[in-house]
Amino acid sequence: MVQNQVPSRPHRLIIDCDPGNGIRGSDIDDGIAIALALAAKDQLSLEMVTVVAGNTAVDDGYRVARTLLAALGVAVPVHVGAARGLMESPEPWVSRRARLDVPAEVMAAWDGVPAPDDHPVPVGDDAAGAIVRAVAAAPGEITLVAVGPLTNVAHALGRRPELAHELAGIVVMGGVFHVPGFLQELNFAMDPEAADVVMGSGAKITLVPLDTTVRTRLLPEVLEGWARMNSPLTDYLTVTARPWMRLTAYRDGRPGCYLHDPLAVAHFLDPKVGSYQEMVVGVELHGSLTRGRAVGWDPARVHLASGLRLPERAPIDVMVDVDNDRLVQLLTDAFASW
Secondary structure (H helix, E strand, C coil): CCCCCCCCCCEEEEEEECCCCCCCCCCCHHHHHHHHHHHCCCCEEEEEEEECCCCCCHHHHHHHHHHHHHHHCCCCCEEECCCCCCCCCCHHHHHHHHCCCCCHHHHHHHCCCCCCCCCCCCCCCCHHHHHHHHHHHCCCCEEEEECCCCHHHHHHHHHCCCHHHHCCEEEEECCCCCECCECCCHHHHCCHHHHHHHHCCCCCEEEECHHHHCCCCECHHHHHHHHCCCCHHHHHHHHHHHHHHHHHHHHHCCCCECCHHHHHHHHHHCHHHEEEEEEEEEECCCCCCCCCCEEEECHHHCCCCCCCCCCCCCCEEEEEEECHHHHHHHHHHHHHCC
């Protein structure tokens, strides 16, 4: 079950992500999650950032991560990972990233927003290998926070199956059980096979699904409060978040944006930010209408599953509710301390 004790020393984290700050039309929640891990330095130690294709192409995500860390003057290693899923074709996702069905005046919000710096992308870099080496060198000490498609994590587990038990845990933002209008959640849908590998790995897993993260909201007035802090961290976040907020306001018909990925990091800082339920979780791999969808159940309370092949796997902790006011205050307090 979820541990609520305050650690005697900082949690050691690797964040595996697909950041998009400064990329036109891309979500900025990975960047906020990384910033939170850095700002909460008394409780968290960010040891490495690994990048996977998802919200952005993997090379773009690498440049975003390097730009964010450079803007803050922080030396954290960044490694490039998978450019595509284990089996899922990348083409629909590349087309989706290129096709933004929003008016030009909404996209104009990115005019004047600095694009990520042109950091050279290392040839032959290996995020999965970097994860394996770091965790094997410190078994039981490092938690992997995966807030993008789970391809890098699945590759790492494939190379070293014992990694599942050498990790202190895996916190995953991904998957959707039932949210009206969302037949897919991007992280699981971009690589359903990888998501299922991770859910069935036997690692100590906390899942933060879309069902819970859509109950979060960062409002413009809070973002402008961050801007008034006048720190390199909040300057970077607010400049890159404003255009994304304009896009999400257009799409959602209400102000603000979701805090999907920051919730996965906030989980470490305040046990009361969410509530949890233990369940077994699988990922649908074959349904023409459900591929990539998360399915969760309590093995002791399955009333009807005739003809279904339920996998034998350990239950995981699923965050089923969130206190958004508490989450936003936690972010604000952490950024104010930077």
